[in-house]
Amino acid sequence: VIFLVLLQNTTSRLPVMSGKRAHTSSTDGEQQQPAQVSAAGSGASRRPGWDLKGKVSDMENKVQNYQGKIKSANQENEYLKDSITKAQKHKTQLAIQTSALGRCQDHLKESQELAGNLEETVAHQREELHLGEMERRKLHNAIQELKGxxxxxxxxxxxxxxxxxxxxxxxxxxxxxxxxxxxxxxxxxxxxxxxxxxxxxxxxxxxxxxxxxxxxxxxxxxxxxxxxxxxxxxxxxxxxxxxxxxxxxxxxxxxxxxxxxxxxxxxxxxxxxxxxxxxxxxxxxxxxxxxxxxxxxxxxxxxxxxxxxxxxxxxxxxxxxxxxxxxxxxxxxxxxxxxxxxxxxxxxxxxxxxxxxxxxxxxxxxxxxxxxxxxxxxxxxxxxxxxxxxxxxxxxxxxxxxxxxxxxxxxxxxxxxxxxxxxxxxxxxxxxxxxxxxxxxxxxxxxxxxxxxxxxxxxxxxxxxxxxxxxxxxxxxxxxxxxxxxxxxxxxxx
Ligand SMILES: Nc1ncnc2c1ncn2[C@@H]1O[C@H](COP(=O)(O)OP(=O)(O)OP(=O)(O)O)[C@@H](O)[C@H]1O
Ligand SMILES: [Mg+2]
Known part of the structure; x- marks a missing residue:
């Protein structure tokens, strides 16, 4: 019975630690062995074999710690997934724009060719028009001469x-x-x-x-x-x-x-x-x-x-x-x-x-x-x-x-x-x-x-x-x- 009371007293005085070294002092001034608890759980091995409750608590801490890590990892994953989705969307849009640009370039090339052809036609027709105008003048004059x-x-x-x-x-x-x-x-x-x-x-x-x-x-x-x-x-x-x-x-x-x-x-x-x-x-x-x-x-x-x-x-x-x-x-x-x-x-x-x-x-x-x-x-x-x-x-x-x-x-x-x-x-x-x-x-x-x-x-x-x-x-x-x-x-x- 004395042992159990002692154990209870000791555990109730132990602070919940997470990876930090804590010093505790007993009420009666007696210096106690510091309880070392680390997030990695190294402290658990240092607990005395009888400190089952401490070990349990350490384990709970560890679990809590891991759960926190999992949560932030999950959040990070969500964020990354979101970024990937967005990047994929961008990629799709870029692909669409690239193909549109390609089509524009094709059109531009075609239009340039067409413009070149049209310029040639215009030059040709201008020449014909000029010859036609000169011919008209000649014929017009011929008619006027025939009329006197x-x-x-x-x-x-x-x-x-x-x-x-x-x-x-x-x-x-x-x-x-x-x-x-x-x-x-x-x-x-x-x-x-x-x-x-x-x-x-x-x-x-x-x-x-x-x-x-x-x-x-x-x-x-x-x-x-x-x-x-x-x-x-x-x-x-x-x-x-x-x-x-x-x-x-x-x-x-x-x-x-x-x-x-x-x-x-x-x-x-x-x-x-x-x-x-x-x-x-x-x-x-x-x-x-x-x-x-x-x-x-x-x-x-x-x-x-x-x-x-x-x-x-x-x-x-x-x-x-x-x-x-x-x-x-x-x-x-x-x-x-x-x-x-x-x-x-x-x-x-x-x-x-x-x-x-x-x-x-x-x-x-x-x-x-x-x-x-x-x-x-x-x-x-x-x-x-x-x-x-x-x-x-x-x-x-x-x-x-x-x-x-x-x-x-x-x-x-x-x-x-x-x-x-x-x-x-x-x-x-x-x-x-x-x-x-x-x-x-x-x-x-x-x-x-x-x-x-x-x-x-x-x-x-x-x-x-x-x-x-x-x-x-x-x-x-x-x-x-x-x-x-x-x-x-x-x-x-x-
Ligand atoms: N084809 C026509 N139809 C209607 N009115 C005409 C026509 N020809 C002339 N007239 C009229 O006859 C009048 C005399 O014509 P006009 O002044 O042109 O003659 P003119 O030969 O110039 O004479 P002048 O040598 O004296 O200058 C004017 O009032 C004019 O409006
Ligand atoms: Mg007159």
Missing amino acids: NIRVFCRVRPLLTGNQSDVLHIQLPAHDNKALTLAKMEESHTGRTADTQKSYNFSFDRVFGPRAVQREVFEEISLLVQSALDGYNVCCFAYGQTGSGKTFTMEGSDLEELWGVIPRAVQQIFKSAKALRAQGWQYTFTASFVEIYNETLRDLLYTGKPNKRPEHEIRKISSNEITVTNLTYQKVNNEDEVHNLIMLANQNRSTARTGMNDHSSRSHSVFQLDIEGQNSDRDTKCKSTLCLVDLAGSERVQKSQSQGDRFKEMTAINSSLTNLGIVIAALANKDSFVPYRNSKLTYLLQNCLGGNSKTLMFVNISPEEESFSESLNSLRFASKVNDCVIGTASANRK
Whole structure:
């Protein structure tokens, strides 16, 4: 019994140890053998053989210790498993991305090959387009030459008042848009025979009746306007007595459907130039507008002080280039800029009242658009002038009852128009000398009339019966021009 009590006392005093050396002292001061317990259990072997409880406790400690270790090992395992799962996921994602990248690289390679092929095709097609464009120019010119480098269109103005069917002296065959007949009843002088009808037949490249609208008229000219962009000098002028519709044909009025040749030509030029840009053509345009009044040149684009107007001279600067000194040569980039210049010119234009037409213009007005084209891809250049002329009235002096200044005007007009006829006749005869210098008009227009040019003349006719003899005169003049064979034009290409 004493032994058991002792054992109980001893064990109850022993601290729970885990791998540490502990010192215990007995209550009675007696120094006891230290109980050594280690986590590895080495202490267990040092316990006295009878200390079964201590051993059990040591074992329990060990078990607890191992359980702790197992727990943290398990936690570590869980963490590692989790990391492995995540790494595997990453691996899968990387594999997907790698294969996508591979596909992208394949695509890129294919696209690069395709781009290379397309570049070749584009270069090839550009070449073909250029050859096609050159071919078009050649064919277009061939057609224009077949039609004749000088062409005459006749336009009959509608009656401004009254019934169109009353116009009996001008006959336009329904099936032939190239013919026109002027007919007049001639009274029998003796009174014994019936009145006879005298007919004058004319034939032109085209005859437009009173119902022809501006668009229809321009359609015929638009091919010539195209030629100007291709490097040919083109001139279009309107001839006819006062009030016959020259200004209406050349300028028309503000409403777009009533636009005349000048605004329509300008519109076409800028539109075509824009389309040709895709083929490497860059154009620059320079406009000028000059009036020839009493054989004196006036700048219609002049904006300075009226009393400071400079004088002008026509100068020939090369075999096919004419320039006017002190004239405004205005660079233009679009249609609107040209329209503004035309408005300025109209304000500047000298108009005077005559017995025949309130808004009669007593001067020739010459609108010029210098066109310079450059195709830098091909090292090709072309240069030409589009020249649109509204001539002064061609009526004879006595009819307009002109006096004083009006008479002087009429004489100057008639002399320059007569000279125009002489120049055309000389060209028709292939004369070695053509008297261009005899009037300012022909000197200024010489490139447009001869050699390297395509010329179109409108002969405008008034439908009133009292204009019969003026109409006959105009038609005769125009016929002379129509017979004029101009040397084959060649494009100013470098
Ligand atoms: N085809 C047409 N259709 C309708 N009106 C026209 C036509 N042609 C001319 N006119 C009108 O006839 C009138 C005279 O025409 P315009 O001023 O063009 O004559 P012009 O030949 O220029 O005369 P001038 O030599 O005196 O300058 C104008 O009022 C014009 O609007
Ligand atoms: Mg006019």
